[in-house]
Structure formats: C-alpha cells, structure tokens
C-alpha cells in the first residue's frame with residue numbers, strides 16, 4: 294500500500310541509559326551515562342541500527358527513572374551534560390544515524406518549576422497547568438478524592454494526591470511525584486511545543502511520546518465503572534485515555550512543530566482497543582503521529598482486572614491473532630505500526646514468549662522471535678539486550694532485588710494486604726518473576742568480566758547484574774564463528790540485513806496469514822516488489838506436525854533457527870522441531 298519513508302524502513306534501537314554502559318563520567322557511580330552510549334556507536338552501526346531512541350536523560354529526581362522530568366532542557370548530571378548529548382548527536386550523524394528523544398509530557402515531576410508554582414497557591418497563574426480539584430466527602434464527613442480512578446504504578450491507590458497547603462487534590466495517574474499536566478490550557482500546549490523545538494533544533498530527529506493518549510481526558514473527571522468489586526479504586530483508562538481533544542492536540546504538534554523539521558513521532562498508547570481510534574492517530578492522511586506502540590502483545594498475560602501486575606496463560610495462537618490483526622489493520626487502512634516485543638516496561642521476550650529455561654531453547658526462542666520481528670510489516674524496534682537474548686532474572690532472586698517503583702509498590706501492597714498468607718505471597722512473587730519491569734533494566738551484558746563490563750571493577754552497579762552474564766554476553770556472541778549456526782546477535786544482524794535487502798517485501802509488502810486456526814504455529818506469507826517469502830514459527834517447545842498450505846506456494850526453505858539449512862518438504866505434512874522457525878522463498 295504505502296508510500297516509502299525513512300522512518301518506516303529504519304531499525305530503531307531503544308537505549309535505557311541507566312543500564313546501558315557506565316564509563317564513570319556521570320555524577321553517580323555504577324549508573325549508565327551518555328559517554329557510555331557514545332562508546333558503543335560502532336557496535337550499534339555494525340548491528341544494523343539506524344536510529345537510537347534514548348529513554349529520558351533529562352533532569353529528574355528519578356522517582357520513576359526519569360519519567361518524572363523536572364527540567365526538559367537540562368540533562369540529569371548522572372547521565373552527563375548537554376555537551377555530551379551534542380557529542381552523541383554528532384557521533385550518530387557521522388555514522389548516518391539519528392536519535393529520538395523521549396518526550397514525557399502527560400506529566401512532569403513534582404519538582405518541575407511549573408508544578409512548584411502551580412501548587413504554591415490556588416490563585417497562582419500556573420494553578421490551571423495541572424488538574425486541581427476540591428475534595429469530596431463521605432456521608433460521615435471523611436475527605437475522599439474527586440473520583441475513584443486507580444493509579445497505574447503497582448499499588449492501585451487513588452490517582453489523586455492531597456495537597457495539604459492548598460487543600461485540594463491534584464491528578465497523578467502514575468505516582469504522586471508525577472502530576473498530570475492540564476493540556477486543556479493553551480499555555481501548557483505552547484510550553485510543550487517550545488520543548489519540542491528545543492530538541493529538534495539541537496539535532497533530534499523526532500520523539501517517542503510517553504503515554505501520549507492520556508493527554509486528553511474526558512472532561513468532568515467522572516467515576517470509572519466498577520470492574521473490580523471490593524477494590525477501593527478502579528481502572529479509569531476509558532476516561533483518561535484517548536479523550537475528545539487528543540486528535541486536535543496531536544495534529545497541532547504535528548502541523549506547528551514536527552512537520553517543520555524532518556522528524557518522526559511514535560506515540561505510546563496503552564489501553565487503546567478501538568480500531569477507528571487507532572487509525573485516526575496513525576492514518577497516512579491524518580498528520581498526527583507516524584506510528585504507535587500498541588500494548589496487546591505486551592499485555593497478553595494481563596488478566597481481565599485492568600491491572601498489569603497480574604497473570605494469564607496464553608499460547609501461540611494468541612500471539613498470532615494479535616499480530617495478524619494489526620498487520621491487516623494497518624495495510625487495509627493505510628496506517629503504520631511499530632514492531633516491538635520488549636521495552637523497559639516489560640519482562641524479557643525470550644523468557645516470556647518462548648523459553649530461557651536452558652541454553653538450547655533460549656538460543657532457539659530468541660532467534661524465533663528475531664525471525665518474526667524482522668519479517669513483519671511496521672517499523673522495527675529492538676530493545677537493548679534483546680539482540681543478546683538477555684533473559685529475566687533468576688527465580689531465586691528475593692523480592693528485595695526488585696527495585697522498580699512499580700514492583701516495590703506492588704510488593705509492599707501485597708505484603709500489607711496478606712502478611713501471613715503464604716499462597717497469596719507466592720503468587721505475588723510469581724507475578725514479579727513474570728512481569729516486573731526490573732527484568733528489562735538489569736545492566737547490559739557486554740562481556741564475561743567484572744560487572745559484565747557494564748561498569749568498572751569495584752564499582753557497584755545501580756541494579757544487580759543478571760547471574761547468567763558469563764555465558765550470555767555481547768563479546769561471546771560476537772566471537773561465535775560457525776556460519777551454519779549463528780549466535781543470537783549474529784542472527785539478529787543477518788535478519789536486519791535481509792529485511793533491508795528485501796524491503797519492498799518485508800517492510801512495504803502485503804501480509805497473508807496462513808493456517809489461522811493452528812494452536813501453536815504462526816505462519817504467514819509476505820509479498821511485494823516481485824518477491825514472496827513464507828515464515829513459519831512454532832511457538833511451542835514440542836515437535837509439531839504441520840501441513841504446508843498449498844496457497845503458501847513455498848519453493849524452497851532457505852534458512853531457519855536450527856543449525857544448517859532446513860531440509861523439509863515444501864508441501865504436505867512436515868515436522869517442526871521445538872521452537873523452530875523457517876523462512877522460505879515462495880511463488
């Protein structure tokens with residue numbers, strides 16, 4: 294369908310700077326820094342990365358790892374200086390690469406000057422820059438928040454924070470340290486446009502926009518429907534996501550700022566389900582966002598409560614249904630999507646969607662996922678360490694090793710609610726083991742040396758290094774030299790190359806789902822630019838009998854995630870090995 298664009302073809306690599314590499318040049322030891330990113334630009338270039346997205350490096354009290362910004366135009370000293378950022382941008386440019394900044398503008402830090410003014414008195418000119426509301430009261434006079442919305446980071450407390458001094462509540466959907474900005478106020482929108490310009494002028498090529506669908510809320514702060522009987526606060530996302538003015542705000546940012554530069558935007562949009570609404574954000578004729586992060590795949594194991602720190606079983610068919618639904622939606626309605634299965638807010642994909650239980654399945658699982666990610670339509674995102682099959686932390690790490698605010702809030706809440714209930718607490722530990730954001734935040738494993746090469750020997754990394762780094766690290770995988778049996782890192786590199794060599798097919802081509810009903814096998818045909826490929830992915834640790842559909846038109850199985858060239862029939866029934874992925878050319 295779609296017109297060509299650099300931001301569609303690019304491979305975007307997400308860096309979570311705190312955990313990427315610490316050179317010791319920042320103000321906090323054992324903390325990743327900008328110079329660390331600069332030192333790995335050749336690694337990224339060699340891998341096939343075109344664009345780097347940096348999670349927030351701005352000045353921040355770090356209540357939520359920089360997603361609480363106190364100054365949008367200053368760099369937090371723990372990461373370095375504005376000068377370091379200029380050097381980074383120059384280093385990227387020299388290699389033909391670009392950078393996306395993380396724009397966190399649904400909320401600021403409670404230390405931001407705007408909020409300090411806003412909270413100073415009810416009559417302050419910036420009072421209306423945030424969402425302030427008087428309290429409500431129960432029949433017996435108890436003070437309660439203006440509505441029943443639950444906060445989002447693990448504790449499911451009220452989304453409102455009481456301000457003693459001015460005797461009102463302010464809205465803080467994530468933590469009390471992250472007050473929500475009031476986008477209804479035109480001064481707020483102008484101030485954000487100014488932030489965008491600042492970074493575009495400095496050389497950024499666009500933005501990843503944090504929870505951008507929350508900037509417009511349903512007016513009047515109505516109560517959310519009670520979906521969790523007995524819980525004091527309820528998921529309110531239907532009321533604070535994709536509100537009535539979202540498109541107006543996105544369009545204005547695009548028209549007044551983004552379009553004046555050669556810049557791209559990818560908007561993070563949790564909770565959105567409505568397809569018309571999705572297309573309104575990313576339709577080619579809309580001038581709102583270039584692309585979007587949808588949550589269906591990373592929320593695949595959330596139960597029906599509306600909360601993330603929950604569990605649910607899923608299988609290959611669930612993965613297939615989600616993927617094929619969005620492949621079709623974007624192709625049929627001229628929208629554009631992102632391809633991601635990892636980021637700093639989710640457990641590691643190899644553990645989650647496949648298996649990291651032993652060396653063999655971990656290699657296979659990571660390559661299976663790489664094969665999927667490099668052959669679907671959309672802009673490809675790779676999260677740091679994903680290219681190395683970095684996995685979740687081991688099951689024997691105690692809850693005290695989980696230091697992310699969401700994990701801490703969740704664990705404290707469970708411990709307080711069920712202090713002596715071993716069964717409940719065992720379940721809570723299982724939730725941490727499967728879902729905690731910490732899994733993605735352990736230091737990148739560069740080599741088998743002290744601290745996995747993340748920081749100097751004798752320095753304590755801000756977060757514990759995963760125990761498996763001696764076996765699983767970049768250096769080991771770079772040296773791996775059997776061309777018939779690539780390391781995960783080399784497999785990713787080859788996949789990205791292949792995607793670029795056949796971009797009319799893999800990036801811009803059409804998608805056809807094969808065998809929609811199979812429980813474990815996700816198989817599809819990609820075709821375009823006069824070529825066609827078939828991809829077959831066995832999302833199970835068992836051998837599976839699979840019959841090659843005639844309409845697949847397979848000519849030749851060219852490669853896969855097992856050693857050597859796959860010897861398999863091109864029609865009729867074939868056996869797929871555990872976690873096996875095949876790539877074939879097709880008619």
Ligand code: TEU
Nearest residue numbers: 357360445446467503504563601638699
């Ligand atoms: O995340 C938004 C978001 O909705 C999540 O993925 C979040 O982790 C989840 O709701 C928790 O249950 C973004 C950032 O990526 C995340 O790191 C921030 O904590 C959050 O916004 C607030 O800025």
